[in-house]
Amino acid sequence: MSAIRFDGVSHRFDDGLVVDDVTLELTERRIGIVGANGSGKSTLARMVNGLVTPTTGTVTVDGLDVARHGREVRRRVGFVFTNADTQIVMPTVREDVAFTLRRHRLDAPTAAARVEAVLERFGLVELADRPAHRLSGGQKQLLALAAVLVGEPAIVVADEPTTLLDARNARRIAEHFATLDEQLIVVSHHLELLESFDRVIVMEAGRIVADAEPEAALDAYRALIG
Amino acid sequence: MIGVFHPGSSVVHRAPALAKLGLLAVAVTATALVGSLPALGIVAAATIGLFALARIPVRVAWRQVSPILWVLVFAVPVQWIFAGWEAAATMGARLVLAVALAAVYTLTTTVSATLDAMQVLLRPFARWIDPDRVGLALALAIRCVPLLADLVREVLEARKARGAEGSLTALAVPVIVRTLRTADHLGEALMARGVDD
Numbered sequence: 001m002s003a004i005r006f007d008g009v010s011h012r013f014d015d016g017l018v019v020d021d022v023t024l025e026l027t028e029r030r031i032g033i034v035g036a037n038g039s040g041k042s043t044l045a046r047m048v049n050g051l052v053t054p055t056t057g058t059v060t061v062d063g064l065d066v067a068r069h070g071r072e073v074r075r076r077v078g079f080v081f082t083n084a085d086t087q088i089v090m091p092t093v094r095e096d097v098a099f100t101l102r103r104h105r106l107d108a109p110t111a112a113a114r115v116e117a118v119l120e121r122f123g124l125v126e127l128a129d130r131p132a133h134r135l136s137g138g139q140k141q142l143l144a145l146a147a148v149l150v151g152e153p154a155i156v157v158a159d160e161p162t163t164l165l166d167a168r169n170a171r172r173i174a175e176h177f178a179t180l181d182e183q184l185i186v187v188s189h190h191l192e193l194l195e196s197f198d199r200v201i202v203m204e205a206g207r208i209v210a211d212a213e214p215e216a217a218l219d220a221y222r223a224l225i226g
Numbered sequence: 227m228i229g230v231f232h233p234g235s236s237v238v239h240r241a242p243a244l245a246k247l248g249l250l251a252v253a254v255t256a257t258a259l260v261g262s263l264p265a266l267g268i269v270a271a272a273t274i275g276l277f278a279l280a281r282i283p284v285r286v287a288w289r290q291v292s293p294i295l296w297v298l299v300f301a302v303p304v305q306w307i308f309a310g311w312e313a314a315a316t317m318g319a320r321l322v323l324a325v326a327l328a329a330v331y332t333l334t335t336t337v338s339a340t341l342d343a344m345q346v347l348l349r350p351f352a353r354w355i356d357p358d359r360v361g362l363a364l365a366l367a368i369r370c371v372p373l374l375a376d377l378v379r380e381v382l383e384a385r386k387a388r389g390a391e392g393s394l395t396a397l398a399v400p401v402i403v404r405t406l407r408t409a410d411h412l413g414e415a416l417m418a419r420g421v422d423d
């Protein structure tokens with residue numbers, strides 16, 4: 001597993017501290033982050049691949065400082081957003097998956113083989129030449145995940161990936177998460193999704209208020225939100 | 227270009243996008259220059275041949291060509307009145323053929339292939355413009371059409387639900403705010419996918 005370290009990390013937006021002096025080491029395979037809206041959990045997750053850089057402190061992935069080595073870090077860390085619609089860039093499913101590999105400078109047959117393999121894995125072969133914007137919400141989120149995994153990242157970070165999905169599609173995404181070999185960090189309000197994880201972190205007002213195995217951490221979160 | 231590509235493995239599909247773009251430019255220019263109806267008939271036969279060669283179903287081809295007929299419903303009678311039936315027929319045939327030839331291209335060529343072709347075309351100008359960046363901008367422009375169409379539809383529905391159907395403010399403000407927010411999210415997603423790294 002990769003080693004992700006937060007060392008005295010704070011992040012300030014205009015209206016105050018969103019992440020407040022967090023020190024943390026993440027080495028487990030599946031890690032969940034929960035917290036109320038505005039607790040800083042999404043900002044914390046975004047720091048792992050440099051979408052947000054700390055105002056103070058450092059975040060490193062396998063020893064690489066995300067603020068100084070963003071390019072290398074983003075090759076290791078894939079990011080799945082809440083709204084897959086804004087993650088889709090190309091018009092068709094196959095083209096969008098292939099778009100990720102443009103920066104990898106692979107030869108065409110190798111790139112095509114990787115795209116086909118990931119389409120197969122996510123059951124998107126039938127939809128490969130369909131317009132991506134006409135997919136259902138669940139299919140779009142699968143496409144977003146496929147487009148991340150085709151780049152073979154060591155770490156996948158997902159920010160509330162099931163929030164916009166119905167129960168069945170949320171379950172499908174959870175099932176795919178369960179099969180991932182990559183290190184996985186999921187920010188979610190769906191607590192049942194995190195029950196089988198190795199570690200769950202609870203955030204409140206930018207600080208970590210609980211950090212334990214799922215049962216204890218989720219109990220702490222339930223107590224926190226009443 | 228949005229969702230128009232019709233998958234296939236015909237020789238037309240497999241032809242390089244750059245060659246198809248070049249041939250399209252030549253064919254449309256020639257169609258514009260050809261003045262006689264018999265010559266346009268030959269171009270029409272060749273165009274139908276291309277559709278057949280690409281194995282494009284008639285209904286798919288019709289969907290691409292039929293919108294121009296609405297223009298012709300108005301334009302042809304006007305041309306007929308002022309320039310005679312032959313000029314009207316020539317103008318109508320030229321327009322239909324130009325759209326049909328363009329449809330052969332868009333139905334058999336993916337956006338990625340078009341962007342790659344554009345990048346090759348722009349390579350001589352790489353000192354002044356970044357072909358990759360222009361290609362990405364074109365891809366995003368194409369992608370944003372359905373994204374913004376959905377956004378406007380949602381805002382129109384919300385406006386209706388609030389009983390403010392006639393209010394321009396209730397349309398413009400949320401559309402602008404959400405468009406800017408969507409642009410932010412799209413930028414963040416591009417960054418996460420390593421664009422510009």
